[in-house]
Amino acid sequence: MHLKINQAKIGYNKTLISNADAHLNLGEVCLLIGNNGVGKTTLIKSILHQIPLLNGEISINNKNVKSLSVKEIAENIAVVFSKSIVPQNYTVEDLISLGKYIYYPFYFELSKKDREEVFHIIEKLDLVQYKNTLLKNLSDGNLQKAFIGRALTQNSSVIILDEPTTHLDEKNKIIILKTLRKLAQEQNKLILFSSHDWRLAKEFADKIWYIKDGHLYSGVVEDILLQHEELTNASLFQINDQFVAPKIIAPDFYKEMLYSLLQKNFQKDLSALNFEFQNNFWLISGSSLQCQCESFQEIVNFVKTIY
Template sequence: MNTPAILEINNLSIGYKKAILKDINATANPGEVILLTGKNGSGKTTLLKTIYKELICMGGNIKIMGQNSYHISSGNLSKLISVVLSQNSISPSLRLFDLISLGRFPYKKWYQKLTRKETETIYSIIDLFELTPYTTNYACELSDGNLQKAMIARAIIQDCPLLILDEPTSHLDIANKLKVIKLIREYAKDKRKAVVFTSHDLSLGLSISDKLWLIKDQQWISGCTEDVAFNENVLDYFVSSDMKFNYQNQEYEINKPENHLTVRLEGNCNSIYWLKKALVRNGFTIHESSEIIISELNSNYIIHFKTENLTFPSIEKVILYLRNHLKKLFDS
């Protein structure tokens, strides 16, 4: 027996005065993490706003837990969808605990207080997001990163079937990005929630998403993340023609002229990784057939060419030598 979808999008058209994107069909199922991506201005935010009813559908329909969203009141919608926006307007006089507690507001009468269980859950989430030292801080005293984490914590406390996140890691350092993105995926899997998020950090977004919703050249494409990414050449789609994604090195590189210089690297240690990045940045291509071989031994770098073995103490010295002596090496 198939589990009913949390979100169904059927032949949807979105826009403002006129449709900017049509024929959108997609589902979000329990436990799925979905990356919505496309170039700036393609309609990502417009789609999200249409899902949570800030904008009306210009055609087709949206169903949430089997109900047509057109017939869902704002009060009931807040029990079905929790949203974290990239820019938040909140009262600076709210303390962090109170800000996160707002996630329980849809379930309360104006006179009702938090239950003991709700309070314990909020403190648990605060601890999970490493925000305990800031529990009594006002919102205006929080860093952008901690405020972002608090908003995500609030959305999780809201405990809705569908969680929508617009650039959830935009204000976070790399350590917090990895932690938050891991927490979001675990939340979806453990609690059987559907998560739809946008991100300009494409590699990080692709790494955790089960499905990819791609808006490409005013066309809607959706499916298994890896299938869509491969078939639509996603990693090259978002960069200009003078750059490309190197699948071997797993990072973006600037296209080089045809007569570029080649180097072969031996070893897989951390220092070789950073040497590779420096070489590529300085116009070299890493190639297995190169006559120039560089290896690492005891924190030194050794250039092997023909009968010569030259040792250098740093990556900078290697680059300087190759720049100044490469032609001489081949002429000798």
């Protein structure tokens, strides 16, 4: 079982992503990242065939999603959108039971076997004490888990989640991400999820799909991070147009501190300077100058004397 994107052109009247090629296998967790508006949700909807491709093919298990009925797609892929409508007067158990709906033709009463399975999923997600709690009284973290529970009862091999960690605090983010990883490993699910908290999320993913400049880059997390400097440098925000960073050789934490210090204090091009951290002092050098500074205050004072 695998999900394959083959030479796909994705978008609406306007193309958002061209020549997308990527594939995922069962048991893998993939993080989908990219700036606002690059087309993450559109890609997810294209996989579900809710938005037709402009070109190319997306297939599940070698079957083009275009040829699958809505029911067949639901049997293969469960989806959790971040902006899901919350049926306020449903209990956690009601919501999770809904995942079984695709297997029943009409208004239904769950079979004993399905009820047991729903309970088993409630247990697995650590939601037993909230089983009968109304969704409107649930914390955001537990509500998110309940939506994941609904996706699980669907029994599909693929689970896709659009920003499952939005609005959650750090603790709940980690609970959700750990749950996803565990599902992939223990139940051999293929999990694709998008996130803006990707620095944390990448710790739980095997692969990254990264959308940038209309292109989909896919691969093992560490390969993609190495190939795209802007991802690992993302903490060095450019907030000052006139600032050009000097060359900084230092451990990441020191590098980031020096970068923000200089950016805040100098609207200048500092590219002629080199800063090298030497354990207990900074060595600053330029074409005809050299200086040692032991604190950031000294650095600011020194740079002010040259600019």
